[in-house]
Amino acid sequence: MGAYFVRKLIEAAAVCVAVSIIAFLLVQSTGDLAVAMGGLDASAEDTARLREVYGLDQSFVQQYLSWAGRVLHGDLGQSYFSQEDVLTLILERLPVTATLSVASLLLGLLISIPAGVYCAMKPDGWFDRSCLGLSVLGQAMPSYWVGLLLILLFGVTFRILPISGTQSAASYVMPSLTLAWFVFPVFLRLSRAGMIDVLSSDYIRTARAKGLSERTVLFKHALRNAILPVVSVATVQFGFLLGGSIVVESVFSLNGIGLLAWSAIQRSDYPVVQAVVLIVAIIFVLLNVVSDLLNAALDPRLTSEQ
Amino acid sequence: MNISSSTLDVRDLNVTIHTPLGPLAAVRDVSLNVNAGETLCIVGESGSGKSMTSLALMGLLPPAATPKATHLRFGDHDLTAGGRHAIEKLRGDRIAMIFQEPMTALNPAWSIGEQMVEGLMHHKPSLSRAQATARAIELLDACGIADPEPRLSQYPHQLSGGLRQRVMIAMALMTEPDLLIADEPTTALDRTISAQILALLKDLQKRLNLAIILVTHDFDVVRDVADRICVVYAGQVVESGTRAQVLGQPAHPYTRALLSCVPNSDADANTRLGFLPGVVPSLINSDDGCQFRARCSLAHDGCAQPVPVSTEADRQTIRCTLSMEDINNRYRDPVPPAAVKAEVSDDTQAMPALEVKGVVQTYEVRKGLFGTKGQVHALRGIDLGVRKGEVLGLVGESGSGKSTLARALLGVEAPASGEVLINGTPISKVDRKRRARLVQPVFQDPYSSLNPRRTVEETIRLSLDIHEIGTPDERRVDVKRMMDLCGLPARTAANFPAQMSGGQRQRVAIASALILRPEILICDEPTSALDVSVQAQILNLLKDLRAEFQLTFVMISHDLNVIRAMSDRVAVMYFGRIVEAGRGKDLFHAPKHPYTELLLGKLGQGEEPRKAVDFPNPLKPPQGCSFAGRCPRAQAKCAIDDPRLTKAGPQSAACHFPT
Ligand SMILES: Nc1ncnc2c1ncn2[C@@H]1O[C@H](COP(=O)(O)OP(=O)(O)OP(=O)(O)O)[C@@H](O)[C@H]1O
Ligand code: SF4
Ligand code: SF4
Ligand SMILES: [Mg+2]
Numbered sequence: 001m002g003a004y005f006v007r008k009l010i011e012a013a014a015v016c017v018a019v020s021i022i023a024f025l026l027v028q029s030t031g032d033l034a035v036a037m038g039g040l041d042a043s044a045e046d047t048a049r050l051r052e053v054y055g056l057d058q059s060f061v062q063q064y065l066s067w068a069g070r071v072l073h074g075d076l077g078q079s080y081f082s083q084e085d086v087l088t089l090i091l092e093r094l095p096v097t098a099t100l101s102v103a104s105l106l107l108g109l110l111i112s113i114p115a116g117v118y119c120a121m122k123p124d125g126w127f128d129r130s131c132l133g134l135s136v137l138g139q140a141m142p143s144y145w146v147g148l149l150l151i152l153l154f155g156v157t158f159r160i161l162p163i164s165g166t167q168s169a170a171s172y173v174m175p176s177l178t179l180a181w182f183v184f185p186v187f188l189r190l191s192r193a194g195m196i197d198v199l200s201s202d203y204i205r206t207a208r209a210k211g212l213s214e215r216t217v218l219f220k221h222a223l224r225n226a227i228l229p230v231v232s233v234a235t236v237q238f239g240f241l242l243g244g245s246i247v248v249e250s251v252f253s254l255n256g257i258g259l260l261a262w263s264a265i266q267r268s269d270y271p272v273v274q275a276v277v278l279i280v281a282i283i284f285v286l287l288n289v290v291s292d293l294l295n296a297a298l299d300p301r302l303t304s305e306q
Numbered sequence: 307m308n309i310s311s312s313t314l315d316v317r318d319l320n321v322t323i324h325t326p327l328g329p330l331a332a333v334r335d336v337s338l339n340v341n342a343g344e345t346l347c348i349v350g351e352s353g354s355g356k357s358m359t360s361l362a363l364m365g366l367l368p369p370a371a372t373p374k375a376t377h378l379r380f381g382d383h384d385l386t387a388g389g390r391h392a393i394e395k396l397r398g399d400r401i402a403m404i405f406q407e408p409m410t411a412l413n414p415a416w417s418i419g420e421q422m423v424e425g426l427m428h429h430k431p432s433l434s435r436a437q438a439t440a441r442a443i444e445l446l447d448a449c450g451i452a453d454p455e456p457r458l459s460q461y462p463h464q465l466s467g468g469l470r471q472r473v474m475i476a477m478a479l480m481t482e483p484d485l486l487i488a489d490e491p492t493t494a495l496d497r498t499i500s501a502q503i504l505a506l507l508k509d510l511q512k513r514l515n516l517a518i519i520l521v522t523h524d525f526d527v528v529r530d531v532a533d534r535i536c537v538v539y540a541g542q543v544v545e546s547g548t549r550a551q552v553l554g555q556p557a558h559p560y561t562r563a564l565l566s567c568v569p570n571s572d573a574d575a576n577t578r579l580g581f582l583p584g585v586v587p588s589l590i591n592s593d594d595g596c597q598f599r600a601r602c603s604l605a606h607d608g609c610a611q612p613v614p615v616s617t618e619a620d621r622q623t624i625r626c627t628l629s630m631e632d633i634n635n636r637y638r639d640p641v642p643p644a645a646v647k648a649e650v651s652d653d654t655q656a657m658p659a660l661e662v663k664g665v666v667q668t669y670e671v672r673k674g675l676f677g678t679k680g681q682v683h684a685l686r687g688i689d690l691g692v693r694k695g696e697v698l699g700l701v702g703e704s705g706s707g708k709s710t711l712a713r714a715l716l717g718v719e720a721p722a723s724g725e726v727l728i729n730g731t732p733i734s735k736v737d738r739k740r741r742a743r744l745v746q747p748v749f750q751d752p753y754s755s756l757n758p759r760r761t762v763e764e765t766i767r768l769s770l771d772i773h774e775i776g777t778p779d780e781r782r783v784d785v786k787r788m789m790d791l792c793g794l795p796a797r798t799a800a801n802f803p804a805q806m807s808g809g810q811r812q813r814v815a816i817a818s819a820l821i822l823r824p825e826i827l828i829c830d831e832p833t834s835a836l837d838v839s840v841q842a843q844i845l846n847l848l849k850d851l852r853a854e855f856q857l858t859f860v861m862i863s864h865d866l867n868v869i870r871a872m873s874d875r876v877a878v879m880y881f882g883r884i885v886e887a888g889r890g891k892d893l894f895h896a897p898k899h900p901y902t903e904l905l906l907g908k909l910g911q912g913e914e915p916r917k918a919v920d921f922p923n924p925l926k927p928p929q930g931c932s933f934a935g936r937c938p939r940a941q942a943k944c945a946i947d948d949p950r951l952t953k954a955g956p957q958s959a960a961c962h963f964p965t
Binding site: 201202203205206207208209210211212213216220221224225298299300301 | 364366394395396397398399402403405407410411412413414415416417424425428429461463474477478
């Protein structure tokens, strides 16, 4: 287990470095930064001075290393637009996005895994068909559309939920539902397919042959193996949820990372964009480590010696 | 026999499976009974309904299947009226079952210990976990697992196939059942391991007075363990009786034909095997007549009517319209064994068609990031020569390096050292295209080795297309001829593999291997996925093709009967080495190496192999003889001194103390 954990951490660190290089290049490749910073009417000397001040005349490698050094000290630069510290900007908004993503992930899992299991028990039954139908709908309807629909229904018609802002827990209900709706099909299909697969496996037959109750067979023997793929994919989906929050946060005017990134892109505020890319990517990498560890805990084959 | 003393008594069991094409009668009117301390073998070919019968007895049928029986008694319980649910109460408690695949039958996510105790604790809630664990340890020990306690915390993937099957047996016995149903319990195991498992079952049966129903397609297993035998064909019991009756004086035409397909000790490279033409009929919407009539040499008009079951005093029961006497007078084997010509050049000085010189193969393995790197020694110095037109049989248990050697012979994997020569030229110096016209492989699994999206014709023609041999018209003619030679009807040309039976697919694989007219064919377990009657057909085909094309063969198998029936010369492999080699006649008649004797069941009295069954560690080959850990004849010298292959009688053996 120890060696496995260390290996996963080293892999994760390597990916983080790669991601940071990409994030760095992302901004470099958007054109001449000095020109971008100085604006169109800056004189040639002004641009040259900017270049020197910001170290833009150095080699790529030098620039990257000094940038990476600053990042490691928590200095992600300043917003071109508001001159605020980027890290502060992000840390202010992170809790909103995190709450939203975690809530919608949990909601998605809580609905789709039991549903998937139930579908697998009676494939092609009425419940299975309706769930599959719903999940097709889920994939066909874009999340902003679902969000607007929810606003119309609960915010405008029934007036039971706030339609924007982050004042109370209730404000998160509709955004989380919207995002959960978005991940539901994936989890449903995975847990259903995993469960159908596992239920037809030889070891389930063995468990039944022991005369165990159907509940034990399902929950002790089948579920644990069936949700392995769900655990791996859940982290990937969480990354999508962070991405999806861009849309949902703007629909519900939640002041989260998504909204921040959206406005930064519109304003070509590169330091902010860069920092969001970097931080989201690192969160993503860390989540992958978590999912590997979860998988390892669920599947002894991954860690024990032959 | 006193019926009321039976552990299980079933009459007229029927299992119907609902398929989109109509009802499939998987089991019809099967009656069986088995007594305490007795082994009943159900034997039959694939699809004959063996598994459906055993699953029905366990109440584990798939949802689409409906069972029905006119009489079902288990001990004192009359379960006839209770149907499915009645038997479920006994399942895992009074009736236990073990399955074919030890590799997949245990749950990978739970430890051995947990999986062993949970059943017992479910059925006997008053037992504490400690008591259940103590019983698990006791049973693992009884099942020949040395040092059982640490095994309990291990997971299935940490055990070898043989160990897993022992665990499965121990697990099934936790509740002290009265009846054990074993569905092909040793089919997936090596012969030596299989023999141990069967001996274990017999031993446990004696101690626990267990009734055993053993389902198998393997007559060697039946011969070893059966007290009574049911032969099933297309869902029906066609013959049943004691082992002596059914094997000694088989009565039903199907049993006789099937037994004539099993290669026996008379078979050799120069005889075609007896075989049973035709295939098992579809069971969907089948009629009530004798299901065997399309293949039966004695079939007559009356056979289309429902067939009565008949018994004669002191004889077995058969299901046939003819009396045993009639059958006896009229029966002839459908296609009896016959000579086949095979030309091997006698010139021992001539250059071998295929030569292996000092081939060593190692693979790097690594455990974890900081784990130690190691080398698996797959082949540890192989020397071989195969003369033109000769069939060399390679036999050995799994892990002995047979398939690694096959890959080296095919030139698809270069050995770490040593070389393979074809007609004197190193295979490494022959380019791929040329090589393909010299050697071709035939693999074990005709299901996975064919591309599912190519038709039979396209599959066979593929090599001609790649090598641009002949005009399209010529290619078509050649493919037709090859299909004909390989016994593939012309109408199957447009079929996809999914539309063919296992035997037909193997014919396609053989035809496409031969279409380039290679000189050498390397067959890796070509029939081990097939039934005996189909196996006989394929082996005969290979014999005919050998004569037709003057082929040189390397035949790899773990099945000694197949090796005996096919090979001029035989090499026995153990742990990456050849431990004995010689002419088939000599080697089978008077083996010299203790391992060959073990394989042939010819170890002398008091020479049982030692309990330590495990192979030596391939990461760390032992200094002395690699067989020493299992060898009943091992002496001090064997642990230090690695024996080399040297002359021993007419053959050669790698042993300090050959027989
Ligand atoms: N789930 C299923 N659906 C439809 N048909 C099935 C199903 N399972 C088995 N069958 C059919 O039932 C018949 C009997 O099958 P069964 O598995 O009992 O054969 P078997 O004698 O055990 O064969 P094998 O030696 O290959 O294990 C076959 O014709 C098979 O195709
Ligand atoms: S009933 Fe007829 S077809 Fe069937 S085995 Fe007897 S003789 Fe052959
Ligand atoms: S050398 Fe010794 S241990 Fe090896 S097979 Fe011969 S007698 Fe047995
Ligand atoms: Mg079967």
